[in-house]
Amino acid sequence: MEKKVALSIAGSDSSGGAGIQADLKSFSYLGIHGVTAITCVTAQNTQQVRSISKVPVDVIEHQIESLFDDCSIAAVKTGMLYDEEIVKVVAKKLSEYHVKPVVDPVMVATSGNALAHHTFVSSLQQYLLPRSLMITANIPEACILANMEIKKQKDVQQACKKIFELGPEYVLIKGGHLEDDIVVDILFDGKQFHTFILPRIPYKKAHGSGCTLSALITGLLALGESPVDAVEKAKYIVWSMIQQGYSPGKGSDVLNHSSAIQIPPLLRSNEKFSVWLELKTAIETMVSFLPPGCIPEVGMNFVYARPNAKTRNDICAVDGRITKHKERPSLCGTIDFGVSKHVASIVLAAMSFDTTMRSAVNIRYSQKTVEICKKIGFAVGTFDRKDEPPTAPSTMEWGTKHAITILGRVPDIIYDTGSVGKEPMIRVLGKNPKDVLFKIQKLVSAPVP
Numbered sequence: 001m002e003k004k005v006a007l008s009i010a011g012s013d014s015s016g017g018a019g020i021q022a023d024l025k026s027f028s029y030l031g032i033h034g035v036t037a038i039t040c041v042t043a044q045n046t047q048q049v050r051s052i053s054k055v056p057v058d059v060i061e062h063q064i065e066s067l068f069d070d071c072s073i074a075a076v077k078t079g080m081l082y083d084e085e086i087v088k089v090v091a092k093k094l095s096e097y098h099v100k101p102v103v104d105p106v107m108v109a110t111s112g113n114a115l116a117h118h119t120f121v122s123s124l125q126q127y128l129l130p131r132s133l134m135i136t137a138n139i140p141e142a143c144i145l146a147n148m149e150i151k152k153q154k155d156v157q158q159a160c161k162k163i164f165e166l167g168p169e170y171v172l173i174k175g176g177h178l179e180d181d182i183v184v185d186i187l188f189d190g191k192q193f194h195t196f197i198l199p200r201i202p203y204k205k206a207h208g209s210g211c212t213l214s215a216l217i218t219g220l221l222a223l224g225e226s227p228v229d230a231v232e233k234a235k236y237i238v239w240s241m242i243q244q245g246y247s248p249g250k251g252s253d254v255l256n257h258s259s260a261i262q263i264p265p266l267l268r269s270n271e272k273f274s275v276w277l278e279l280k281t282a283i284e285t286m287v288s289f290l291p292p293g294c295i296p297e298v299g300m301n302f303v304y305a306r307p308n309a310k311t312r313n314d315i316c317a318v319d320g321r322i323t324k325h326k327e328r329p330s331l332c333g334t335i336d337f338g339v340s341k342h343v344a345s346i347v348l349a350a351m352s353f354d355t356t357m358r359s360a361v362n363i364r365y366s367q368k369t370v371e372i373c374k375k376i377g378f379a380v381g382t383f384d385r386k387d388e389p390p391t392a393p394s395t396m397e398w399g400t401k402h403a404i405t406i407l408g409r410v411p412d413i414i415y416d417t418g419s420v421g422k423e424p425m426i427r428v429l430g431k432n433p434k435d436v437l438f439k440i441q442k443l444v445s446a447p448v449p
């Protein structure tokens with residue numbers, strides 16, 4: 001078995017949330033073998049940094065040499081370098097080995113304690129940034145490096161340009177410190193600004209997110225991703241790790257590096273990402289409450305179309321099924337665009353009548369369920385497979401259009417009672433996954449007649 005090797009030159013965080021510890025966990029998450037050169041040992045917990053002890057520079061040098069003399073190192077990141085002496089030796093060694101690192105300009109811990117000596121910033125600017133591939137700075141770090149105030153998005157772009165002048169090939173400024181419901185990160189490649197937007201995760205101050213992001217970017221570069229793709233994927237992974245974070249002490253939360261995270265397809269457009277995320281969230285919610293008796297023999301799919309969807313490629317769905325596992329509903333597969341046939345045709349057919357009806361899920365048929373739907377006031381549509389003309393392009397498309405035409409509108413559910421070898425089925429339709437979930441919730445909590 002072969003594994004890529006990535007190197008982190010950084011400080012040790014005794015609390016295990018940031019520094020070398022976070023970097024190794026991040027590499028491991030990506031299936032990469034992480035190697036390390038430790039620059040400082042911090043004594044800290046989730047509340048405070050109690051002390052910082054520098055590792056002697058000759059020891060730092062020996063660590064780097066031993067690794068380059070032996071391993072084929074695919075990518076390198078630097079974290080806490082603390083002061084000029086360490087920055088200089090790291091810059092010297094990396095240029096000897098002709099490696100350009102991803103630089104996380106660590107200055108302050110999440111707890112607010114300083115992690116850098118006053119000689120750090122100027123030496124970083126002078127020795128390391130001219131030889132770096134990418135710098136990943138948060139807003140306070142970017143303000144110091146660009147020597148300017150950053151208050152608005154426009155300032156971020158200007159700061160990117162100023163930091164780019166210091167020599168890195170890519171400048172990433174993370175917008176987490178700007179107040180907003182969304183977090184906007186900007187990557188500048190010297191010509192173009194690439195924007196990455198994710199919803200803010202409220203009430204979480206996650207220790208180690210900067211280290212983890214830069215380690216994941218480094219790891220993804222080691223795996224052969226382009227810098228822009230590496231940033232997009234790494235951002236999403238960190239976001240999910242923060243969302244699933246936990247608190248090992250009395251202070252800040254740490255990231256959950258060992259959670260199962262589904263990396264989204266490269267969505268590029270924020271509109272596609274929102275569709276993907278809304279669907280994923282709804283599926284996770286549905287799986288948590290759905291009685292397993294609602295799952296049909298063939299399993300379920302839950303889909304959500306982009307606005308004005310025209311083809312199956314515009315429809316996000318489960319590449320696989322939602323099925324029963326140990327008597328509980330379980331998502332088996334990943335969520336992606338262009339992977340559903342049946343339920344996607346239902347939504348496309350519904351959208352040809354009403355473009356706002358963009359989501360659907362199939363559930364197990366029973367006559368009782370149809371009766372409950374009628375009782376709680378759902379608009380109910382139906383079709384009979386026997387009526388399908390032989391020229392119809394697909395049963396789902398024909399059946400959906402047929403049911404809608406008869407009713408004169410897109411119903412809340414469309415059912416059919418099946419035929420030989422075809423399981424009877426109910427499809428719940430709605431404007432978006434939340435709307436569909438709401439209907440399912442209403443249905444499963446209604447009294448059985």
Ligand code: PXL
Pocket residue numbers: 010011012013018019020042044079080106108109110115207208209210211
């Ligand atoms: O998150 C920045 C960071 C980097 N490196 C070490 C740290 C921290 C934050 O606490 O302890 C060693």
